[in-house]
Amino acid sequence: MKNKKKKEQKCHICFQHFKREKLNKHMHSRSHHEAIERLKGGQQSHTCLACKVSALGLEQYVTHISTTEHLTNLDFLEDNCRKNGIAVDYNDAELNAICALRDQKRLVLKPGSSTKGLGT
Numbered sequence: 001m002k003n004k005k006k007k008e009q010k011c012h013i014c015f016q017h018f019k020r021e022k023l024n025k026h027m028h029s030r031s032h033h034e035a036i037e038r039l040k041g042g043q044q045s046h047t048c049l050a051c052k053v054s055a056l057g058l059e060q061y062v063t064h065i066s067t068t069e070h071l072t073n074l075d076f077l078e079d080n081c082r083k084n085g086i087a088v089d090y091n092d093a094e095l096n097a098i099c100a101l102r103d104q105k106r107l108v109l110k111p112g113s114s115t116k117g118l119g120t
């Protein structure tokens with residue numbers, strides 16, 4: 001079968017694929033949030049979707065994700081995802097736009113690396 005079930009989700013920011021439950025952890029990881037700062041080019045406020053806390057600096061955020069409260073909330077989120085199929089919507093219009101721009105540049109920088117979809 002060509003169309004395999006879409007069990008994996010992609011993090012557009014880090015170019016990594018994750019199983020749906022694993023994505024939750026990744027989206028709250030330090031490396032992912034560092035990648036956001038690199039992408040946006042500077043300090044950002046970070047949102048924890050598990051705890052619904054926003055406007056944290058990276059350092060604050062990293063401290064936050066090591067708290068018991070956060071780990072409990074993240075566990076709950078993963079449980080909900082596994083058992084009830086409730087996935088958190090990590091789409092961020094602003095980040096998506098930045099990613100799209102970045103990907104366009106990558107395509108321009110690497111001509112000929114991908115010819116599919118371009119026709120002849």
Ligand SMILES: [Zn+2]
Nearest residue numbers: 011013014032
């Ligand atoms: Zn990521």
Ligand SMILES: [Zn+2]
Nearest residue numbers: 048050051070
């Ligand atoms: Zn949290």
